[in-house]
Amino acid sequence: MGNQNPLLDAYKNAKYQVTGHGKRDVSVLLDSLSIQTGQEESDMYGSGHIIDSFQEKMAAYLGKESAVFFPSGTMAQQIAMRIWCDEKGIRKVAYHPLCHLEIHEEDGLKELHHIEPVLLADANEIIKLHNVVNMKEDISCLLLELPQREIGGQLPTFEELQVISDYCREKGIRLHLDGARLLEILPFYKKTAAEVCALFDSVYVSFYKGIGGVAGAVLAGPKDFTETSKVWKRRHGGDLISLYPYILSADFYFDQRVGKMEEYYEGAKELATLYNECEGVRTLPITPVSNMFHVHVQAPKDEVERIFADTYGESGVGLTGHLRENGENSCFFEVSIGDNYSTVPKSNLKQTFTLLNKKLKTRTLV
Structure with missing residues (x-):
């Protein structure tokens, strides 16, 4: 039928x-497995050469001290918000009204972590500096999605990002990048991933969108941040016995398509x-x-x-x-x-x- x-x-x-990129069928995994010798040991519960080497590779690419591989971006970003809220002791974060956390995650941030979102900007506009400056609430973290998918993938200028970053650092607000499509915006900004990520305290990147892997994401930032994220990853059930099918496809297609x-x-x-x-x-x-x-x-x-x-x-x-x-x-x-x-x-x-x-x-x- x-x-x-x-x-x-x-x-x-x-x-x-x-x-x-074509059909999302088992060939996505088979192609990435075709270059493997079959001799390398599987990762187990978040450790092992396969996962460690890929995390180090992505941390270097993003210009961050450390990175952790997650089975989903939903898990990674909720955990990032939780860590920054625990650090500052304020259970409020700010993001766009059409942010993924707000409209696609069944209130996971609120129900699982009891974190209250503060919605910034009109739904049809991107977040700008004046939206951040005019906030009435104290927040622990500001999340920016680049590009803003639900309104056509719009972007602020790089100069606007810079002033928002400077303001957040001045006020002690952590700045997190929802970079699900980070690689796809680099040609417009004419910047490297590391140059963009330097404006942010933490960053999430997806491996199944523009890269076209099976699934998975990385969360990158300071070492103490990522070490804490590993604890929360275990609490969320994200440490599957093996993640290598996701990691191998992510690594394979990253190399194929990043250029x-x-x-x-x-x-x-x-x-x-x-x-x-x-x-x-x-x-x-x-x-x-x-x-x-x-x-x-x-x-x-x-x-x-x-x-x-x-x-x-x-x-x-x-x-x-x-x-x-x-x-x-x-x-x-x-x-x-x-x-x-x-x-x-x-x-x-x-x-x-x-x-x-x-x-x-x-x-x-x-």
């Missing part, structure tokens, strides 16, 4: 898919230009600042689904498999550029957008 989503079926059946982030970024800007030339379509941001952005279409979701599916069938190029409503006569979707984009012939891509624009224009004339 199908998946009861005709648009997703049409996307999967298209000869080319524009977004991502491609500029290519993905340029692809995102090119694709956004094509979308913005279509009737009733606008991207957020208009010019992407990473490999991801949102596409908003001024038409009902069910109608756009039919138009997109028909376009895929004619052109053989799939643009997205999922749309979300954004009001009665509007919908949107997220785009994330990876290895797939370079496999789509430019002539096919141009034909796809010519067809799409024609169908959207025809719709407005009916």
